Amino acid sequence: MEITLSCPVKLNLTLRVLSRRPDGYHELYSLFWKKYSDERLTISQNCDEIMGDSLDVSGTEIDGENLVTKALAAARRSFGGIPALKMKLDKIFPAGSGIGAGSGNAAALLSWLADNYALSLSAGEIGKLGADVSFLAQKYEMAEARGIGEILEPVGAAPPLCWLLAFPSWSSNTKEAYSALDEMRGRDYAPMTPMEAANEARNCVKTLAGGGRSGLLPNDFYPLLAERHGEYKTAEKIAEESGAAGWGLCGSGSAFFALYADIEAAERAGSERFAREKWIIKTHYLE
Numbered sequence: 001m002e003i004t005l006s007c008p009v010k011l012n013l014t015l016r017v018l019s020r021r022p023d024g025y026h027e028l029y030s031l032f033w034k035k036y037s038d039e040r041l042t043i044s045q046n047c048d049e050i051m052g053d054s055l056d057v058s059g060t061e062i063d064g065e066n067l068v069t070k071a072l073a074a075a076r077r078s079f080g081g082i083p084a085l086k087m088k089l090d091k092i093f094p095a096g097s098g099i100g101a102g103s104g105n106a107a108a109l110l111s112w113l114a115d116n117y118a119l120s121l122s123a124g125e126i127g128k129l130g131a132d133v134s135f136l137a138q139k140y141e142m143a144e145a146r147g148i149g150e151i152l153e154p155v156g157a158a159p160p161l162c163w164l165l166a167f168p169s170w171s172s173n174t175k176e177a178y179s180a181l182d183e184m185r186g187r188d189y190a191p192m193t194p195m196e197a198a199n200e201a202r203n204c205v206k207t208l209a210g211g212g213r214s215g216l217l218p219n220d221f222y223p224l225l226a227e228r229h230g231e232y233k234t235a236e237k238i239a240e241e242s243g244a245a246g247w248g249l250c251g252s253g254s255a256f257f258a259l260y261a262d263i264e265a266a267e268r269a270g271s272e273r274f275a276r277e278k279w280i281i282k283t284h285y286l287e
């Protein structure tokens, strides 16, 4: 038995950071959107049980313990019947891009374990792997996320739009991004209410689903990154001139996304405009 899984990635179509919790985490409201990517996780049973589990990663260097290994360890703690697994992970996306690629690798494994071993980790255990894993391990294409991303409400079908992802030469550390946001806001900052954030997101989806143009999509991390890297203004200009329906920052950065009505338009904008920018190290398209 050998199976190859396509790993999901996500966009935060809108992302509003609300209050800061006593444990340092932040309540958020976000509209998550998932697509299955070209990152692949191949799994087979390791016939030599004594060898135990193995993970071979190609394509991108990962600092620290791989989320796939962490997810398997968490799964083994709640269910003893999983055989030794031989896994191969083919990475194509740079880490720290805000598309939750690492979380998606872990989510692919958890979904496979759920389907094959009726294994179901608690929301708390999944959340410990990362705030994005909950959404990525679910089947929903689009969902409103509250709490720290673990309270999910599915939102029907996503707008029929293709993604262009443009990866800059810098990455963004999620923890540092939240700290920088706290520092910028100060103690007296009054965040948006969850209701305001939900209305804003629903309006954006309505516009895009109706074939309209939303332009720059709301993301509380964007002003911070755009101030540090003027290149995002160029990305916005390219998205607008190339006919994108909407565009913005992926998660807490660093990748930039633009949404197009068809894959040809996305690829054209990518190869003729985005890929010509020296600070963009990779472009990718998802239908």
Ligand SMILES: C[C@@](CO)(OP(=O)(O)O)[C@H](O)COP(=O)(O)OP(=O)(O)OC[C@H]1O[C@@H](n2ccc(N)nc2=O)[C@H](O)[C@@H]1O
Binding pocket: 012, 015, 024, 025, 026, 027, 028, 030, 097, 098, 099, 100, 103, 129, 130, 131, 132, 133, 147, 148, 149, 174, 175, 178, 250, 251, 252, 253
């Ligand atoms: C910003 C978002 C939006 O989807 O995504 P990314 O840009 O990372 O993809 C998420 O909130 C990120 O989720 P994830 O990347 O899984 O973060 P985690 O590893 O769980 O957390 C890293 C650190 O970020 C901070 N953190 C994370 C989530 C949250 N709601 N509040 C926080 O303050 C915490 O300091 C935490 O220690």
Ligand SMILES: Nc1ncnc2c1ncn2[C@@H]1O[C@H](COP(=O)(O)OP(=O)(O)O)[C@@H](O)[C@H]1O
Binding pocket: 062, 063, 064, 065, 066, 067, 068, 091, 094, 095, 096, 097, 098, 099, 100, 101, 102, 103, 104, 105, 106, 132, 172, 174, 251, 253, 254
């Ligand atoms: N399989 C993995 N793929 C990518 N990053 C991983 C993986 N396992 C652990 N990581 C670590 O998780 C962090 C976040 O990675 P990733 O999910 O790709 O970022 P983001 O959520 O910003 O897109 C990285 O700093 C990386 O070191």
